[in-house]
Each structure stands twice: as structure tokens, then as C-alpha cells.
Amino acid sequence: MSYLQQNQERFLNELLDWLRIPSVSADPKFHGDVLRAAEYLKTRLEEAGLENVELCATAGYPIVYGEKLVDPNLPTVLVYGHYDVQPADPYELWDSPPFEPVVKDGNIYARGACDDKGQVYMHVKALEMMSQQGPLPCNVKVMVEGEEEVGSNNLGTFVRQNKDKLKADVILISDTGILSNEQPSIEVGLRGLSYHEVEVTGPNRDLHSGLYGGAVPNPINVLCKMIASLHDENNHITIPGFYDQVAVLSEEERAELNRVPHSDDEFKQSIGLKDTYGEAGYTTVERIGIRPTLDVNGIWGGYTGEGAKTVIASKAHAKISMRLVPHQTSAEITQLFQRHFESIAPSGVTVVVKPHHGGEPVVTPTDSVAYQAAAKALETSFGKKPIPTRGGGSIPIVAMFKTELGLDTVLLGFGLDSDAIHSPNEHYGLFNFFKGIETIPLFYQNYAAGMKQ
Ligand code: BES
Ligand code: MN
């Protein structure tokens, strides 16, 4: 019986204990829990045989760091992940409480099961397993932050102040997905992000909608109209200059991209849609992988309680995000959005645009030793060659690692789109959890062998 088989029950139970700690970085109510989740990880890293394990203080939540340096002549892999999770709201849509993990039908149900505690824990257990079986084939550094879901605001400073400590040859991250459990893949692209909160103010107080209605700008009506105008009839974004820097793929590159196994029927069915939707002239795979987007993430104002209240609210609000692709930059898009959104406001209202966090898009190389090592590891563990894919999500640290440390990243993630990350009933397959633990050591072996040549 292999070490993994012998210990899989314990591995799983340790993860479940970690998932019981509600490490929601967005909500100050969970402050103590986020810190407890960091402590928990620190102890588990020590038990797994890592050295110099510490909580590195930042202006926000600490970064959990640990290392195992076996030989200065061997290459060094820096593993990154996050122990914070998204808020679990709305709680009533969960079939079981988000922080009381249950294993059902081969899945672990809990907030953070896949994003990203479950995937980080694969690394902890893979390193434990490898340490039990002999010297590691590479030097390993592990760095797990607690503010990814709120924009990694303190990570840049930490990385810039700790360039020596973080010195490595490549970054390894498990915080993305594969196409399916039958078809492994490696994400080679992540979109960037420009995120804003907007506020429209009309009258200086809430008004009776009969006494004033029709003669004053209703901030909610106005906000809806402004938002609606941000896309044209082809679902192109109307912000002037928005597409100016967007990398145009050649016909061959697009054909290659569209060769990934994808079915629009399955896509629609999996999320209950009657039809596909998006920018004219692009396939679903392209709309997610290589095209920028603009979406409202939340909108509020006025009366939303029981029954009717005839009122014109003084203010309306929305949270608006844009996903960016090469070679857009969050700074430039933020400026274009802000300027445009303010310019389309009718004269009777005041509009304030408040930019939140941003992040840059990336495309990672496929001809590197590290990518090839990951591809070979997946081929061994799944019995099938992985396909490179362009993902739609964002992990802003990946572009930052490139600019600050000059390092490329390999996105060795094991999630599925159907895992419902950020949604109610987030889950992670036991198959994926254990497959990850099995695959990660193969990556290190292949990478060490490849770097020797
Ligand atoms: N792990 C996700 C990103 C992800 C998921 C990338 C699946 C590719 C496939 C990450 O935790 C996340 O949620 N990122 C945020 C951005 C962040 C700045 C809040 C996102 O993509 O919305
Ligand atoms: Mn994540």
C-alpha cells in the first residue's frame, strides 16, 4: 500500500479541520478566524517537515512561509496559494453549512474546499509524502497569503521587501482548474481585473415618487441607463479606447484555442441557460479566454423590503468589474472607465467612481522546463496528455511575480468549473484532491531532471 493510500483518511480529515475555520478575508467579523487558519497551516507545514516556518506580518493578514532547502545546486520551486476564502453568503442557498464540511458523493462541500484551501493542502501533503520517502529533488519554498480574495493588497510590498527570501527558479500555483477529470489541462492564461464601485446621487434626500416623480432624475433609472449603454447591440464594450491594446490573435491561434474540447450545449445545460451570450464574432471559449469583459457584480439602492414603498432614492450604487486580456493594463483601463462613466452622466446627477483593486493579465510559456515537467506529471497521473487552456479568472500575483521576481508560473490546478467556487455549495472532488497529491511529486521529479540537462 502506498503512503498516500495509507494516509488518505488522515489527509482528508486534516483538510476538513482547516475548512471548519471560516477564513473570510473580506469580513472583519472573521478576523480572528483568518488568523487561526494561518496558525493551523503553519503547524501543518511544520509537521510536514518544512523548516523556518513562520507567519510573516504584513499590514493586513500574515503570509505563511516555510521552506525546505536541500541543496544549493538544485533548482528552487516557490509554491504560492491562499488560505483566505470568499464570503459564504447567501447562507440559505447552501445544502449544508459552508463551514461544516461534509463529504458527499465523492465531493467535499465547504467554502474554500477548492478555492483555495483544498488545493493548497495538496501541496502540504505532497511535501509530507516526499519528505517521508527521501530527500526532495528540488528546494521548495511555500508562501500562502490570506488576502487573495480581497485583492492581495499587501503582497506587492512583501515580495519587494523579501526578494532574497523568495529567490527561486519558478512559481508553482494550484488555484485554477482542469477541463475535466478525463481530460487534464494546464491554464496558460489568466485575465486581469479592473474593479470599481460607482455611486450616482440625484436629489439630496429620498423623495415621494408621486410628488416629485417625472421631474427629477431618479438615480436608479439613471444608473441602469448608464450601465446599459456600456455595451452595444453586439455586446462590444463602448468605452472609447477600451480595445486599443487588446492582443489580436491570428486565425491559427484562434483555431488552436477552439480545438479544446468544449460543448456549448453542455455549457448551457450546466448553468441552466437557454442560449449562449456574449460578444459577437467570438466563441464561448474565446469570450472567456481571450476577450475582455465588463460585468456588474452588484447593484443596490431604493426600497427592497417587503411590499411597496413609493420612493425615489437619493443614491444608487453598483460594483462593476472588467476582465482584461493582454496587453491591456489595469491602470489604463481604470482611467478610461472612470473618465467615460463620469462623462455619460446626465447633468442633473453626480457620479463618483471609486476604483478597487486591479490586476494584470498574463500568458505563461509552454516551452519552459517547468511547463513540460507539469505536462509530463499530468500525463503520468491521468494517463492522458494535458491541453493548454486560457482561463477566464484572475490571479494578479502571477503577473507581479514576473515583474518583481522575473519568474514564470506554472498553474497546476485541479479544480473543475462545476466546483462552484465563490458560489453556494462550493465543493472539491476527492478524486481531484488525491490526484493532486499524486501529481505534485511527479512535477518536482520531472522539473529537477529537466533542469539538470
Ligand atoms: N482561484 C481564483 C481564480 C481562478 C479560478 C482562476 C479558477 C482560474 C480558474 C482566485 O481565488 C480568484 O477568485 N480571483 C479573483 C480575483 C481577485 C483579485 C479577487 C477573481 O478571479 O475574481
Ligand atoms: Mn483562488
Ligand code: MN
Ligand atoms: Mn477565489
